[in-house]
Amino acid sequence: MEIATFAAGCFWGIENTYRRIEGVNETFSGYAGGSTENPTYEQVCSGQTGHAEVVQVEFDPNIVTYGELLEVFWTIHDPTTLNRQGPDIGTQYRSAIYFHSPEQEQAATASKAKHEDSGRRMNPIVTEITQAGPFYKAEEYHQRYFEKQGHH
Secondary structure, three states: OEEEEEEEOOHHHHHHHHHOOOOEEEEEEEEEOOOOOOOOHHHHHOOOOOOEEEEEEEEOOOOOOHHHHHHHHHHOOOOOOOOEEOOEEOHHHOEEEEEOOHHHHHHHHHHHHHHHHOOOOOOOOOOEEEEOOOEEEOOHHHOOHHHHHOOO
């Protein structure tokens, strides 16, 4: 089992997308990249903690590769908008890849470069690639939010 952590806007939709991928065993909405220990949703939304809304993905690399998860990451959000995804604005909605190993860092960097060089985007990619630090699981009502709300 391996772990991947992605920030691509509001974690509800990201979690829902990754949960549907064969080889993904579990997903958790949460917070990463900030300075406050055990932040609450309200604290993260204030922009004062430095955290991003993230999804931590537990996956079986024999079924789905980290590279395949990265490809999903590039398609589920706009990596060219700084601190914004759709109507969600703030540093907590930044685009970021939090790597858990040197291999993930290399893969993320190469994947970003491939997408930058593809010419498919009008603006530069602003996605951060940062070593994973503490992950704080979001409140229970954020876990599998779309499922709980009856959205598919």
